[in-house]
Amino acid sequence: MQRIRWQLLVLVLVVLLLLAFPFYVAQPFLQRTMILVVMWSVLGLAWNILGGYAGQVSFGHAIFFGLGAYTSTYLFTEWGISPWLGMFVGAGVAVLVSIVIGWPSFRLVGHYFAIATIAAGEIFAVIFRNWKAVGGAVGIYLPIIRGDRLIDYQFQEFKAGYYYIILAMLALIVLVTYRLERTRMGYYLKAIREDSEAARSLGINITRYKLYAMMISAAFTAIVGTFYAQFVLYISPNTVFALAISIQMALVAILGGTGTLLGPIIGAAVLIPMAEYTRVYLAGRAGGLHLVVYGLLIMLISVYQPAGLMGIYREWQHKRAARGMVNDSLPVATAEGGADDAVA
Amino acid sequence: MLRLTRVLLILVLAGLVLAGCVAPQPAAPAAPAPAEQPAAEEAQAPAAPEEIVIGAIYPLSGALAATGVDLKNAVELATDIINNEYDLNLPLAKSAGLPNLGGAKIKLVFGDHEADPEKGAAEAERLITTENVTALVGSYNSAVTATASQVAEREGVPFLNPESTSPTLTERGFQWFFRTTPYDKLFAENFFEFLDEMKAKGYDVSGVAILNENTLWGTDVATLENEFAQQYGYEVVANIPYEAKASDVSSEVQKLKAAGEDVALLQASYVSDAILYMQTYKQLDYAPTAIIAMDAGFVASEFVQTLGDDANYILSREVWALDLAESKPIIKAVNDMYKERYGTNMNGNSARAFTGMLTLADAINRAGSTDPAAIQQALLETDIPADQIIMPWKGIKFDPETHQNVLGSGIIVQIQDGEYKTVWPFDLASAEIVWPFPKWSER
Numbered sequence: 001m002q003r004i005r006w007q008l009l010v011l012v013l014v015v016l017l018l019l020a021f022p023f024y025v026a027q028p029f030l031q032r033t034m035i036l037v038v039m040w041s042v043l044g045l046a047w048n049i050l051g052g053y054a055g056q057v058s059f060g061h062a063i064f065f066g067l068g069a070y071t072s073t074y075l076f077t078e079w080g081i082s083p084w085l086g087m088f089v090g091a092g093v094a095v096l097v098s099i100v101i102g103w104p105s106f107r108l109v110g111h112y113f114a115i116a117t118i119a120a121g122e123i124f125a126v127i128f129r130n131w132k133a134v135g136g137a138v139g140i141y142l143p144i145i146r147g148d149r150l151i152d153y154q155f156q157e158f159k160a161g162y163y164y165i166i167l168a169m170l171a172l173i174v175l176v177t178y179r180l181e182r183t184r185m186g187y188y189l190k191a192i193r194e195d196s197e198a199a200r201s202l203g204i205n206i207t208r209y210k211l212y213a214m215m216i217s218a219a220f221t222a223i224v225g226t227f228y229a230q231f232v233l234y235i236s237p238n239t240v241f242a243l244a245i246s247i248q249m250a251l252v253a254i255l256g257g258t259g260t261l262l263g264p265i266i267g268a269a270v271l272i273p274m275a276e277y278t279r280v281y282l283a284g285r286a287g288g289l290h291l292v293v294y295g296l297l298i299m300l301i302s303v304y305q306p307a308g309l310m311g312i313y314r315e316w317q318h319k320r321a322a323r324g325m326v327n328d329s330l331p332v333a334t335a336e337g338g339a340d341d342a343v344a
Numbered sequence: 345m346l347r348l349t350r351v352l353l354i355l356v357l358a359g360l361v362l363a364g365c366v367a368p369q370p371a372a373p374a375a376p377a378p379a380e381q382p383a384a385e386e387a388q389a390p391a392a393p394e395e396i397v398i399g400a401i402y403p404l405s406g407a408l409a410a411t412g413v414d415l416k417n418a419v420e421l422a423t424d425i426i427n428n429e430y431d432l433n434l435p436l437a438k439s440a441g442l443p444n445l446g447g448a449k450i451k452l453v454f455g456d457h458e459a460d461p462e463k464g465a466a467e468a469e470r471l472i473t474t475e476n477v478t479a480l481v482g483s484y485n486s487a488v489t490a491t492a493s494q495v496a497e498r499e500g501v502p503f504l505n506p507e508s509t510s511p512t513l514t515e516r517g518f519q520w521f522f523r524t525t526p527y528d529k530l531f532a533e534n535f536f537e538f539l540d541e542m543k544a545k546g547y548d549v550s551g552v553a554i555l556n557e558n559t560l561w562g563t564d565v566a567t568l569e570n571e572f573a574q575q576y577g578y579e580v581v582a583n584i585p586y587e588a589k590a591s592d593v594s595s596e597v598q599k600l601k602a603a604g605e606d607v608a609l610l611q612a613s614y615v616s617d618a619i620l621y622m623q624t625y626k627q628l629d630y631a632p633t634a635i636i637a638m639d640a641g642f643v644a645s646e647f648v649q650t651l652g653d654d655a656n657y658i659l660s661r662e663v664w665a666l667d668l669a670e671s672k673p674i675i676k677a678v679n680d681m682y683k684e685r686y687g688t689n690m691n692g693n694s695a696r697a698f699t700g701m702l703t704l705a706d707a708i709n710r711a712g713s714t715d716p717a718a719i720q721q722a723l724l725e726t727d728i729p730a731d732q733i734i735m736p737w738k739g740i741k742f743d744p745e746t747h748q749n750v751l752g753s754g755i756i757v758q759i760q761d762g763e764y765k766t767v768w769p770f771d772l773a774s775a776e777i778v779w780p781f782p783k784w785s786e787r
Contacts, residue, residue, distance in 0.1 A: 029470040036466075130559055137561070138510065141490060144497070156498050232462050234491045239461050279405075279456055279463070280470065291405055 018167060022160035031159050035231070037272045038166045039224060044252035044264025045173045046220035051250060052258035053186060054213040055193025056106070059246045060117030063101070063124045064094040064218040066241035068225025070128065073140050073235055083153040087226040094222035095215045102214045106207050109196075121246055128237035139236025142229065153230045162231055169227065170265075173220050177261050180216075189213055193259070221249075255301060257310025266309045271298075395451045396442065396714060398423075398704065399471030401464055401482035401492050404456035408484070411693055415484060415507070416454060417686045418694035421678075422701035423450050433674055434732055435706040442705065444712040450705055453477060457488045464488035468495035468503075478714045479504065481700055484693070486510035493521045502707075502719045506700020507693055514748040520716070522723050522742055524700045526752030531661050532568035534754045535636055536576040538768050539608060547779050549608045549633050551579035553600055555621075556612040557588040565612040565638050581607055588617045597624045600632070608634040615641035619650050626654055626784050633780040634659055636756070648762050655762065657781050661754045663692035665766045667774040668736055668755070675734045690734075699735050703728065723747075736772050 022031060043065070051057050071093050072086025081089075105116040129137045148158045155161035180186040188209045191199040200206050229235045248271075256267025278293050305311045400419050403412040426436045427449045441447035453475045455467030464483050471477045472495065479502040483489045489508040496503035497518045505513065509527040539549060554569050556562035566585065573580050582603035586596050600609065609632045613621060618641030625631070637660040641647060648655045666689055669676035678698070679690050690698070707726055711718035728740040730751075738751040756768035758777060765775035 028473040029466070032466055032469060132563075137559070138512065139487065141512065141516065144494065228462075232465060232491055233494055234461055234487065236461070236487050239487065276466070279458070 022163055028159060031163065033273055033276050035159070035163050035166055036276070037268050038163070038170050039227065039231075040248065040252050040268035040272050041265040042166065042169050042173050042224050043221060043249045044256065044268050045170075045177055045261075046217050046224070047249040048253045048258060048260075048264045049177065049180065049189075049220075050210075050213045050217040052253055052260070052263070053180065053189040053193065054210055055189075055259075056210055056213070057114045057250065058117040058214075058217075059114055059243070059250060060101070060119075060121035061217070061221050061249050062121050062241050062243065062245040063097065064221035065225040065228070065245055065249075066124060066128065066235075066237070067094045067097060068222025069229040069235045069240045070134055070140075070225075071222070072226040073142060073229045074134055077140055077142065082151070083226055083230055084151070087153075087223055090226050091219040091222045094218040094225075098214045098218035099211060102211045103207075106210045106214075117246075118243070121241065121243060125237050125241035125243075128241055135236070137237060139234060139239070142233040142235075144233065154233075162227075166224075166227055169220075169223060174261065174265075176216065176220075181261065185209065185212060190259070251298070255298060255308055257308030260308075260310045263308055263310040266313075270309060394445070394448050396445065396448050396708060397451050397453055397475060397477045398701075399453050399455060399468070399475060399477035399480045399482075400701075401455040401457050401467045401471070401480060401488070402484055403459045403488075404454065406458040406460075408459050411484065412456075414688075414691060414694040415697045417682065418690070418697040419452060419481060419701045421682055421685065422698045422705070423452050425681075426450050426702070426705045432677055434678075434734075435702050435728060436709060442709040444709045445714075455482075457483055457485075457492070459485050459488065461485075461487045461491040464492040465495050468492040469499075472496065472499045472501050477501070478708065478716075479704055479719060481506060481697070481704055484508060486513060489513060493518060496520050500716050502704070502716060502723060504700050504704040504723070506698075506703075507696040514743075514746040517745075518747070520720060522747045522749075524703050524740055524749045524752065525663070525696050526737070526754055527748070528564070529568055530752060531638070531754045532565060533572050534661060534756070535569065535608075535610060536572045536578065538636075538756055539578065540576065541768070541770065542779070549578075550604065550606045551581045551608075553582040553584070553603055553607050553609045553632065554580060555582075555584050555586070555596070555600065555609060557614060557617060558585040559588065561640075562588075562612040569610050586617070588614050590617065590620075593617070593620055593624050594628060597621070597628050597630050601628065601630050605630065605632050607632050608636055610636050610638070611642075612638040613641045615644040615646050618642050618644075618647060622651055622654055622658075629784050631781050631783045635781055636660070643757075643764065648759060652762070653787070655759050656787070657778050658759045659756050659767070659777075660759075660764075662757045662764070662766075663754055664690075664695045664735060665692075665755060665757055665764060665774075666690070667764075667766050668772055670774045671772045672731075672734070672736075674731070678734050695734055699733050699740075702733075703740055736766075736769065 021034060025031060025034070047058065047061055068087070068090035071090035072083045075081040075086040075089060076083050101120050105113055105120070108116050128134060134140065144156065145152045145154045146156050148155045148161060150161065188199070188204050191202070191204060192206050192209060196206050225240060228240065252267040252271055253264040255271060256265065257263030274297060275294055282293065301309065400416070402415045403409065404416060405412070425432065425434060427441055429440050430437045436442065441449045453471060455471050457464035457467055468480060471480060480492070480496050481504045483492050483505070484507055486508040489505050490513060493503045493505065497520050501520060503521050505521065505523045507525050508523070509525060511527050511529050513521070514523050514527070552573055554566050556566040563585065566583065570580060570583065582600055584596050584599055586593060611621070618637070635658050637658060639660050639662060642658055642660045643662065666679065669679060682690050682694070703726060706728065707722040708714070708719055710725070711722035724742055724744060726740055726742055730737060730739045733740065736755045737749070737753055740749050741751050742748065743750050753769070755766050755772065757764040758767045758775070760775055760778065767773050767775060767777040
């Protein structure tokens, strides 16, 4: 009881700190970095639903990101439809495409699924590069709209506007993931990840639940795609359908710890500032050295703690528990318990 | 599953590290020179005049790192020429610093965009808000220039773009964006100006044939060429788009042959298809009056290496060539300085970045202050004559609406004995043009 109250206090404090962030940090570059951290947290969490909980490693999520960006931008620039509406249309398109891609490729297991997603991602990049109606390889420029009105989904002076939008998305996906961990579907997904044959023998329709996971994952990725388009105001196949986006999404989740609620957020909070700051401080002076440093740091973490940063945290907790300082564990470690519930 | 994840992760990491390793090598020799420069200056003049900080945003790492290093070297060399006294006929070369600002020196701050539009915008924002730059130059990739200049537009900071050629950039109606390089549309028009000038010399063609690969780039080029053909009064006898990955092009070449050989063939191809076409031309004995290429495959190093003598007499558009030095001695003087410091010759990219930096500094000097509006006004009044630039242009003067340099122009080079020689504009030519394209049996 005591512990729950303590956790609630921390939660409220964190939420307040996040909400107040633009007021105590005025520097635009820091604000921008923070927006990126939150953006990649959402993307990491979206990837995590399929790649973490359901254990289906995808390297093609840029498809949904790009579809979200392109759908809302096309609707806005061609037909004047608000990006707020376009965002949900984009999510719908991404869900449909996720079914089309997921249905055949979920028959593939392990490596083969990952390879299929890479191929699918490249196919989309090629299609959009050659599709003249949506700007081909040149891409689409979004018009600059001044005035900083929420309805325009564009903020020129008041950068914090973007921050609050993406923060709201983070809150939404955290809630969805939190619920997912505690519902039947969450347990099904974990069961599929741990042993899909056993899960099947227990009567779980694996393809259907993998598809559900992919649909949720795709919808969130597409929504962030729209956000990216509104934030950067220029999209092209080489940037929004890039393999680099798919990899970064996976990287954030894997480095932080897959199949956990906090993992992808921690992953983004570590990776993004690291990438930004190594670039700023090293790139102008020593060419690609920052990429070497960035790569080495990721390697160190993955070699010494393959379960990601969450793994380090848990290990530390176990040690404390062993010393008798803590007598219960955080609700994040529910994989084993989950499997039991799925049986019932 | 976890094992797979781990293996893939390690692969990705290896990729990242490799990508990182490409860049430092060329950067290393460049580093010492500029690092010593400012230190020496500060020591000499303790009561140093104010510094003018200019941000340069270039792809310093990642896939385009090699190009980024060329560009960085070029703006550093330009800055050195501005900050110190040199006996060169270039803007601000003969004085130390900017005379109208009490000899203030230019200080460069670099931003790396890794060819990513989002990072380009981030760097622009950082340079403007935390480094307090007076103006920005960059960013090579058209896509990055697009987003970085958006930030500058919002913040009201002049942005000078020396080397992106996408037509869209100057069609956005931006107030703070200026472009010195000619862009794709101008290059297509150059072909017809060239044909007109050849006609004036008595070398006429009955029309043009257009052959292009069918993705965005080739299609856009063909569209522009069709427009200009009409405008300049040339009949288009054939218009053939093709698949760049085709392994046999004899039917396309037969069609060209049937359309008549007394024409100029305007071709837009990537490298492997350009080579395949040349081999097929020879095989089917197709020799139009001239083959004029939209650079790309025809200026790639494999082109001459693979075809040898069969590559000769091809004409191609270019932005710059080292042999321009024969008619413009200033090019040789600057290239010698560049080569001494960085160990390589200048190329079209570094020459344009160098010119952009000088143009910007010239405007800041004339503005006489770091006030953005004054610099914007001075940029609009820019009028640099042809003999003060290392480019084959008629000068630098910005259109008051689009802020595109209206005096820019490309050049046409011809492969002669395996080397690219400037043949047009005629007053800058380093070699006499071979015209018409010789029959295959006669070479």
